[in-house]
Amino acid sequence: MANGTEREAGGTDVDVVVVGAGFAGMYLLHRLRQLGMSTRVLEAGDDVGGTWYWNRYPGARCDIETLDYSYSFDPELEREWQWSEKFAPQPEILRYAQHVADKYHLRRDITFGTRVEGARWDDQASRWHVRTRPVSGGAGEEIVARHVVMATGCLSVPKEIDVPGADRFRGEVYLTGRWPHEPVDFTGKRVAVIGTGSSAIQSIPVIAEDAAQVTVFQRTPNFSIPANNGPVPERKRALIEADRAAYRESARWSGSGVPYERSMVSALSVPDEERLATYEMAWERGGISEFLGTYSDHLTNPAANELLADFVRGKIRSIVHDPEVAEALCPTTYPIGTKRLCVDTNYYATYNLPHVRLVDLRKHPITTVTERGVDLVDESLEFDVIVFATGFDAMTGAVVGVDITGRDGLTLREAWQHGPMTYLGLMVESFPNLFLVTGPGSPSVLSNMIVSIEQHVDWIVDCFVHLRDEGSETIEPTHTAVEAWVKHTNEFADLTLMPRANSWYMGANVPGKPRVFLPYPGGVDGYRRACNEVVERGYLGFVRRGPAGERCNDGIIRRLAPDVGVMLHMMSELGLPALETLSPPEVRAFTEAMAAQRPPGPDVGEIVDGRYPGAAGELDYRLYRPASPGPHPVIVYFHGGGWVFGSATSDDPLCRDLCVRTGAIVMSMDYRHAPEAPFPAAADDAVAALRWVADHAGELGGTDGEAVAVAGWSAGGNLAAVAAQVARDAGGPAVSAQLLLTPVTDGAVTHASHEENADGYVLTAALMRWFWDHYAPPEQRSDPLASPLRAERLDGLPPAVVVTCEFDPLRDEGDAYAAALERAGVTVHHLRVPGHVHSSLTAVDALPTGAPFRAEMADALRSFMGAAVTA
Numbered sequence: 001m002a003n004g005t006e007r008e009a010g011g012t013d014v015d016v017v018v019v020g021a022g023f024a025g026m027y028l029l030h031r032l033r034q035l036g037m038s039t040r041v042l043e044a045g046d047d048v049g050g051t052w053y054w055n056r057y058p059g060a061r062c063d064i065e066t067l068d069y070s071y072s073f074d075p076e077l078e079r080e081w082q083w084s085e086k087f088a089p090q091p092e093i094l095r096y097a098q099h100v101a102d103k104y105h106l107r108r109d110i111t112f113g114t115r116v117e118g119a120r121w122d123d124q125a126s127r128w129h130v131r132t133r134p135v136s137g138g139a140g141e142e143i144v145a146r147h148v149v150m151a152t153g154c155l156s157v158p159k160e161i162d163v164p165g166a167d168r169f170r171g172e173v174y175l176t177g178r179w180p181h182e183p184v185d186f187t188g189k190r191v192a193v194i195g196t197g198s199s200a201i202q203s204i205p206v207i208a209e210d211a212a213q214v215t216v217f218q219r220t221p222n223f224s225i226p227a228n229n230g231p232v233p234e235r236k237r238a239l240i241e242a243d244r245a246a247y248r249e250s251a252r253w254s255g256s257g258v259p260y261e262r263s264m265v266s267a268l269s270v271p272d273e274e275r276l277a278t279y280e281m282a283w284e285r286g287g288i289s290e291f292l293g294t295y296s297d298h299l300t301n302p303a304a305n306e307l308l309a310d311f312v313r314g315k316i317r318s319i320v321h322d323p324e325v326a327e328a329l330c331p332t333t334y335p336i337g338t339k340r341l342c343v344d345t346n347y348y349a350t351y352n353l354p355h356v357r358l359v360d361l362r363k364h365p366i367t368t369v370t371e372r373g374v375d376l377v378d379e380s381l382e383f384d385v386i387v388f389a390t391g392f393d394a395m396t397g398a399v400v401g402v403d404i405t406g407r408d409g410l411t412l413r414e415a416w417q418h419g420p421m422t423y424l425g426l427m428v429e430s431f432p433n434l435f436l437v438t439g440p441g442s443p444s445v446l447s448n449m450i451v452s453i454e455q456h457v458d459w460i461v462d463c464f465v466h467l468r469d470e471g472s473e474t475i476e477p478t479h480t481a482v483e484a485w486v487k488h489t490n491e492f493a494d495l496t497l498m499p500r501a502n503s504w505y506m507g508a509n510v511p512g513k514p515r516v517f518l519p520y521p522g523g524v525d526g527y528r529r530a531c532n533e534v535v536e537r538g539y540l541g542f543v544r545r546g547p548a549g550e551r552c553n554d555g556i557i558r559r560l561a562p563d564v565g566v567m568l569h570m571m572s573e574l575g576l577p578a579l580e581t582l583s584p585p586e587v588r589a590f591t592e593a594m595a596a597q598r599p600p601g602p603d604v605g606e607i608v609d610g611r612y613p614g615a616a617g618e619l620d621y622r623l624y625r626p627a628s629p630g631p632h633p634v635i636v637y638f639h640g641g642g643w644v645f646g647s648a649t650s651d652d653p654l655c656r657d658l659c660v661r662t663g664a665i666v667m668s669m670d671y672r673h674a675p676e677a678p679f680p681a682a683a684d685d686a687v688a689a690l691r692w693v694a695d696h697a698g699e700l701g702g703t704d705g706e707a708v709a710v711a712g713w714s715a716g717g718n719l720a721a722v723a724a725q726v727a728r729d730a731g732g733p734a735v736s737a738q739l740l741l742t743p744v745t746d747g748a749v750t751h752a753s754h755e756e757n758a759d760g761y762v763l764t765a766a767l768m769r770w771f772w773d774h775y776a777p778p779e780q781r782s783d784p785l786a787s788p789l790r791a792e793r794l795d796g797l798p799p800a801v802v803v804t805c806e807f808d809p810l811r812d813e814g815d816a817y818a819a820a821l822e823r824a825g826v827t828v829h830h831l832r833v834p835g836h837v838h839s840s841l842t843a844v845d846a847l848p849t850g851a852p853f854r855a856e857m858a859d860a861l862r863s864f865m866g867a868a869v870t871a
């Protein structure tokens, strides 16, 4: 790889152009130097620091503890720099950036005062042509580079001021994101501050110290928690210094890039007093992630969120003396945490000062800014100074602000016209060798930026090394990979309350910007795992090209539904035993203990436990009755558990869900278990259960004489299918419909899904073999009472809802049964659930992405039962 800067014919000026000399650009330059890659860094400011260079407004400081918000790549740097405060102020963070630039002699490869205007990809030469322009005017240069890295920051382009008449004002005007280098003196002045985001919340108390009058124009109130700033807490310093490497590593594998114990407890599950005490402690301690993370469900469950929001509103009311002002400062229109939580020093208390006034723009909108001040619909106000704290064109503004043209003349602006499309927030299809640091689609602003910056830079640099080593010249993501990543990011966001706010996370603060959730909400840890896996799997989702030809490794890195992925990861972290290594009694004890911890499922009208005569003695049942007046249709349900474990109550949440969604009575019928009662005991009990329920339907609350439905999950699906076949052959009882949820249908043949999904998706192929070994010896498995797919005939069976999940070893068995039923003329609603595993639809309330599929299966079942009724 070229190490010089002279341009050869068709050669390259530099290996890499880096746009921006903030924390990302600086670390990238340092790493590229170590690799011997020639690099030009172009920076519009006159020095390093990026966001900390521009945002010099009074009170500007980090909202993440600065011990965490600092580089970790060099232990020497860590040891020699001491932060003075828990949340360091902007000048100190800028000094830190300058210290880093000095220490590693970075400035000699940085061209300051220079803006990158455009970049054009030359596909023939596989090079970028980068156009620059000095900020002070004059001619720019064209730099030819193999790679371009946009280290342009997430909050670097201020939003255009969209307050009417803003340019008319004749007094002093300041923009928080472009604050002058000279001190601004507010002494004795009448100051207007427009906006109440983090920048305003930090600056208002400081401005109010000197100004004669401060008038704050608020459109939407923000939630803010106290910084409780002071010297760096000794306990934290000691903790880090005890084992710096371990602390940094835990930050890298944390959810937000700041290590803290994540709660697994729902805010709704603890008594009020305990919860309030926890909130109070977190309020005193500070820390955005820690505050929001006091309970597990603040960002996913509206009721839990409301508890925390209400706590903060209570605090606002207790701090602000004037009740009307307090009310105006209380956010009520979006869930807490769905806009960036602010961290303040004396913000709310500032409104108790006699010279500070809040104008609620919802009640008193601005008609225009005038030469002398601001006109509201009902009042004219005069000012000496206006401070616009109106925010940024976040995450995409700086990237599309450069005129970037990729392959075939496609511009990035066109490519992103409906919202940014990236793979991992790192690269864009049709823009080879263009990299983004903390781009949209990466955790970025939802994380400690420095941790995310280091991870991205390291990934990019490793990628450069990989390309060099394998002789590839270009890399770009495939269409499939980009589409799937964007979908995955959106699915993740939809699991949270985030999309409910008009936030800059959603691009909603900039008029005309597409409304798309921009950062990746799956956590720094989950994201890092995905990035690492992409590499381990041979740069999955990327095409590399070079003299040796093309290497296309098309594919999707995250195919599981996001909540299923998180659940599987959590289970793998718990190091649970493989069930097949336990004895059946141990498996029963273990699964019961696990079941006790799951969410309970919805409320039903009534639950009645009872006993019924099984084929060889009495067995338990549990009846779930809808809240609506009866009579109701009746579903006879058989639980899962591989014929070895489970009970009439073991699928309780699913039965409740089925009852509520279908409006039917669900009779969950126990049956005898193997190995104590091997095949065909369970099948015999299932048939007995169906007969008994059909005979007693009227007494149980069903309509006398009306056909009942059968349903079951997994081994229970097997029993439901068997019971339907036996009833057909015996001429009764009449069965209206069958719901077979990821059923076992064929124990005699190995299907492809057994291999494909053998391991890692809860039900393993080994466990399935263990179940069969306990239930039926191989020679009995072809019996249709064990393998309903092997029945001589499948015609004449009731309509069936067959549900199969993509990542289930049993998927192909279920698919085969659905297909065979259809061939036999049976009406089938075949629901193929993408991204889910064998057990995930039973995890009611734990896996929200399963809900639409449970709704669909219940609707289909209800319509089949209804059809049977009218017939």
Ligand code: NA7
Pocket (backbone or CB within 6 Å): 063, 155, 162, 163, 176, 194, 195, 196, 197, 198, 199, 200, 217, 218, 219, 220, 340, 361, 389, 390, 391, 392, 504, 509
């Ligand atoms: P923010 O958080 O986007 O805040 C901007 C504020 O300006 C917000 O209160 C806006 O109200 C308000 N705003 C924007 N345009 C207008 C107009 N036209 N009229 C009235 N009010 C307006 O930006 P910040 O700079 O404070 O903070 C950005 C991030 O930097 C922060 O989250 C930290 O991560 C650091 P709106 O909510 O849109 O009604």
